[in-house]
Amino acid sequence: MFGYEFMREAFIASTFIAITAGLVGVFVVSRNMSFLSHTLSEIGFAGASFGILVGISPLAGMILFTLVSSIAVGSLSSESSRREASISAISSLFIGLGILFLSLSSESSSYATNILFGSIVGISSKEVNQLMILALFVIFVFIIFYKPLAFDSFDHIGARAAGLKTRLLSIAFLVTLALSVSIGAQIVGSLLVFVLLTLPGATAKYVVHTVPKLIMVSVGLSLAGVWLGLYLAFVTNWPVTFFISTFEVIAYFLGLSYKNWKLNH
Amino acid sequence: MIEAKNLTKRFGKQLVFENVNFKINDGDFISLIGPNGSGKTTLVKIMMGLEKETSGKLLIDKKQNIGYVPQFRNIDLDYPLNIEQFVRLNLKFTLSPAKRKQDNETIKRILEKTKLTQLKDRPLGLASGGEKQKAYLAQSLLNDPKILILDESTASLDVEVKMQLMDLVQELNEKYNLTVIFITHDYELTKKYTSRALFFKNKTLEEVHVSDVSEDMFEMGG
Numbered sequence: 105m106f107g108y109e110f111m112r113e114a115f116i117a118s119t120f121i122a123i124t125a126g127l128v129g130v131f132v133v134s135r136n137m138s139f140l141s142h143t144l145s146e147i148g149f150a151g152a153s154f155g156i157l158v159g160i161s162p163l164a165g166m167i168l169f170t171l172v173s174s175i176a177v178g179s180l181s182s183e184s185s186r187r188e189a190s191i192s193a194i195s196s197l198f199i200g201l202g203i204l205f206l207s208l209s210s211e212s213s214s215y216a217t218n219i220l221f222g223s224i225v226g227i228s229s230k231e232v233n234q235l236m237i238l239a240l241f242v243i244f245v246f247i248i249f250y251k252p253l254a255f256d257s258f259d260h261i262g263a264r265a266a267g268l269k270t271r272l273l274s275i276a277f278l279v280t281l282a283l284s285v286s287i288g289a290q291i292v293g294s295l296l297v298f299v300l301l302t303l304p305g306a307t308a309k310y311v312v313h314t315v316p317k318l319i320m321v322s323v324g325l326s327l328a329g330v331w332l333g334l335y336l337a338f339v340t341n342w343p344v345t346f347f348i349s350t351f352e353v354i355a356y357f358l359g360l361s362y363k364n365w366k367l368n369h
Numbered sequence: 370m371i372e373a374k375n376l377t378k379r380f381g382k383q384l385v386f387e388n389v390n391f392k393i394n395d396g397d398f399i400s401l402i403g404p405n406g407s408g409k410t411t412l413v414k415i416m417m418g419l420e421k422e423t424s425g426k427l428l429i430d431k432k433q434n435i436g437y438v439p440q441f442r443n444i445d446l447d448y449p450l451n452i453e454q455f456v457r458l459n460l461k462f463t464l465s466p467a468k469r470k471q472d473n474e475t476i477k478r479i480l481e482k483t484k485l486t487q488l489k490d491r492p493l494g495l496a497s498g499g500e501k502q503k504a505y506l507a508q509s510l511l512n513d514p515k516i517l518i519l520d521e522s523t524a525s526l527d528v529e530v531k532m533q534l535m536d537l538v539q540e541l542n543e544k545y546n547l548t549v550i551f552i553t554h555d556y557e558l559t560k561k562y563t564s565r566a567l568f569f570k571n572k573t574l575e576e577v578h579v580s581d582v583s584e585d586m587f588e589m590g591g
Contacts, residue, residue: 251460255459266509314451
């Protein structure tokens with residue numbers, strides 16, 4: 105399958121997507137932000153259709169929308185019940201906007217399905233380069249903030265008691281989350297990018313008990329999912345997203361069963 | 370040493386406390402008591418530099434060397450990190466191998482001090498209430514504090530487990546001359562472990578010798 109240029113590019117892009125999503129996902133899960141990452145992908149959809157409408161690239165539109173909204177969410181009330189409600193409100197608004205932008209623009213509807221559901225054929229080598237740069241940026245930010253971010257994500261109250269600037273960390277994290285959503289949506293689509301941003305991280309939690317191991321397992325599951333997905337999509341011509349989400353869901357339930365089994369033995 | 374001179378704190382127009390005076394010497398084990406909302410946590414925040422006094426003065430040697438064990442933590446059954454990893458969270462970032470080795474030794478020493486060595490691989494989510502409190506204590510001891518503030522750390526524990534935790538704190542207090550400020554609503558523990566109580570009453574603070582501490586001081590709203 106590597107004889108085809110588009111497959112090589114899809115493979116490189118997915119590898120970078122899987123590494124960032126697996127890494128960021130560990131923190132999405134420990135910060136209880138699964139729901140927010142779902143909303144950010146919907147906002148990303150609106151951003152992409154906005155990009156098409158005004159004639160900038162869908163990726164640029166996505167980054168613009170997710171960045172602005174993630175910073176807005178970061179400055180919202182930190183009270184979680186209110187945050188949940190505000191997030192649902194924002195999410196509904198953005199799905200509506202996304203649909204409006206698409207219907208106003210002259211692009212065909214296949215473009216919309218690509219944004220929403222992902223595609224392995226739609227990606228050009230220029231886009232692959234953009235993805236790589238963004239992914240490397242996210243990884244770089246994580247290396248720099250690793251220690252305080254881990255403290256804040258796995259023990260927010262302790263981090264505050266130790267005098268960490270948790271608000272700043274939260275915004276730095278949301279920015280990387282916004283970028284990861286925008287990157288991931290290029291292959292798996294904005295509707296299902298949150299699969300990669302939440303499930304591998306959640307599965308890892310049931311199997312290993314240190315931060316470095318959580319990251320390794322999460323990145324590993326994420327990579328296995330996209331590689332297998334790409335291969336099966338190539339062979340069967342079925343959508344790649346279907347295979348990725350099925351794989352991650354199965355892994356999740358296996359992880360959960362393993363944890364329950366271990367509790368009883 | 371910590372010394373307050375005419376310390377007053379207001380939030381806007383609302384007075385929290387005024388003209389608070391006290392002195393805490395190195396190695397003291399004191400309790401901080403008074404009804405909910407009387408200013409205990411606010412006072413502690415001023416000590417830690419997280420709030421600023423409205424007037425008066427608080428003299429304190431090294432603000433950064435306070436270990437604070439907060440009252441609530443969000444640790445559920447699925448919390449993934451094991452006890453050692455949880456304690457490690459409070460380590461500073463380093464790339465130097467020498468510093469790393471030193472950090473590993475510090476962790477080992479702290480786990481021993483807090484009697485957690487045997488339990489270090491247990492996921493914190495599956496640990497008992499007493500073990501969790503010990504882990505919180507261990508984490509706050511990581512940067513070698515001279516002052517330890519316990520914010521109602523015994524509140525949700527069984528009597529026996531409470532005593533074990535307090536015995537451990539007492540041991541640290543005696544062996545390492547650690548100053549302990551124990552925020553509590555527990556009359557028995559105040560009597561058994563502390564030498565003095567700082568008692569918030571009528572918007573100010575009274576210093577009470579432990580022999581004069583009475584049960585009615587712990588009544589809510591009292």
